[in-house]
Amino acid sequence: MFVGQLPYLAFHSTVTSATIVGLNTEIQKRIQGNQDWMSSRCFVFDGRLSHETILKGPVGILFADPGSEIGEILTKEAGPSRLSSNPTWAPELIATCFEIQTANPEQYPKILSSSFPFNQLTPAKKIQDDDRLIHVLRKLIESPEETVNIEELAHEIGMSESWLQHEFKNVVGLPIRAFRKWFRIKTAVIALKQGATLADAALSAGFYDQAHFTNVFREIFGISPSIVFKKGESIRWYIQNEEIDKMLKVL
Structure with a gap:
């Protein structure tokens, strides 16, 4: 999971399913081959989708591990088009990201397990x-x-x-x-x-x-990883x- 400020994200495919939320503003996303931009506070997409993203503030991004329960949930939420917006649990994810922003790293697992219920992973x-x-x-x-x-x-x-x-x-x-x-x-x-x-x-x-x-x-x-991991960046990761x-x- 990532919480922090990112610039424009060029066309990419995440391999695994994921979800992204804007903590303060909406996100703009465009699928490769489509000229139209979509705007939403939260997007869910599967790993096969190639897309680009414009961000205007801090975001939270959750990437699912292969074989995980959350991966199945996100893929199902993305639907046949491989992309959906504003799921019912978006406010909960946004609240979780805000909590992570002010917490110590050792608190992250407890925060996720208590305030983000579908992060309860079970083995395949x-x-x-x-x-x-x-x-x-x-x-x-x-x-x-x-x-x-x-x-x-x-x-x-x-x-x-x-x-x-x-x-x-x-x-x-x-x-x-x-x-x-x-x-x-x-x-x-x-x-x-x-x-x-x-x-x-x-x-x-x-x-x-x-x-x-x-x-x-x-x-x-x-x-580029050099942008994400450059010194002084207040980016929070939980892996x-x-x-x-x-x-x-x-x-």
């Missing part, structure tokens, strides 16, 4: 019953720097490549390569929040170099691996 039950998918997830997460060879992964668990591709997307909610992209970005962001340089964060998450990380970050968020941790504790 189907994945708990399949040790093969747990093995694949663990390999992707524990070795983000390794190149993914899906054919070799499928061979390791004794299944066909097509089965692995289909079942992974069915259970986790994203194709394997999209999940890996999301998790590597998340790993790098956690490193940045812990004080790492852009270059070190990029390498620790398996990117070739800082430029590679910057390009992928911009594809997902529509902005949680609860969903993934629960999946991996099954073994």
Whole structure:
């Protein structure tokens, strides 16, 4: 989750479903290929949508982890068009963001769990019953720097490549390569929040170099990480691996 001030966000696709709220003013958003701008206090969109955003004040953005309950809620809320506006829970999300703005980081989990009920994540039950998918997830997460060879992964668990591709997307909610992209970005962001340089964060998450990380970050968020994480910015982040941790504790 992100709460703070951002400039214009260029065309991007977030990979996972997300929602954005303007804390003081409406947000303007335009879908790629459409000349018309839409205005709303809150938008919900799924990760396949390519869009750009104009912001005129502080915002709150919640990104869903793959396989999470909140991801399913946001995707359903986005609807067939992959984009919707002003859900009934928007005022609650806005209130939560205001509370986070003045709270200490250690208070964030309690704030989210008490004032933002649908953030209660539960593990994907189907994945708990399949040790093969747990093995694949663990390999992707524990070795983000390794190149993914899906054919070799499928061979390791004794299944066909097509089965692995289909079942992974069915259970986790994203194709394997999209999940890996999301998790590597998340790993790098956690490193940045812990004080790492852009270059070190990029390498620790398996990117070739800082430029590679910057390009992928911009594809997902529509902005350079150097702008988001520059010194002196009063931007609040809360990053949680609860969903993934629960999946991996099954073994």
